[in-house]
Amino acid sequence: MKQVPAEYYxxxxxxxxxxxxxxxxTLYLDTHPDDMEAINQFNHYVKxxxxxxxxxxxxxxxxxxxxxxxxxxxxxWNETPWPxxx
Numbered sequence: 193m194k195q196v197p198a199e200y201y202x203x204x205x206x207x208x209x210x211x212x213x214x215x216x217x218t219l220y221l222d223t224h225p226d227d228m229e230a231i232n233q234f235n236h237y238v239k240x241x242x243x244x245x246x247x248x249x250x251x252x253x254x255x256x257x258x259x260x261x262x263x264x265x266x267x268x269w270n271e272t273p274w275p276x277x278x
Contacts (some may be wrong), residue, residue: 196252203248207255242257 217234224230249255 200252203244203251206240207248208246210237210244213237215239 214234216235217230220252221227221230221234245255
């Protein structure tokens with residue numbers, strides 16, 4: 193596995209943090225579907241995740257496959273480490 197730059201880890205941690213918040217808000221909203229404040233928080237973190245994902249992928253390549261992330265040229269999905277390997 194190739195060495196990753198130091199900038200990889202803070203961005204990955206930000207992404208994981210936002211993903212955790214989104215999972216928790218999803219669980220909460222499943223039982224409190226009329227909580228407008230929680231919906232606003234959810235939508236805020238969706239936007240944050242998109243920004244972080246874009247920054248991460250522009251520097252380190254795709255996070256997800258099957259059409260969830262764009263590929264650079266040449267095809268870069270086969271470059272390691274993959275997010276689940278760190």
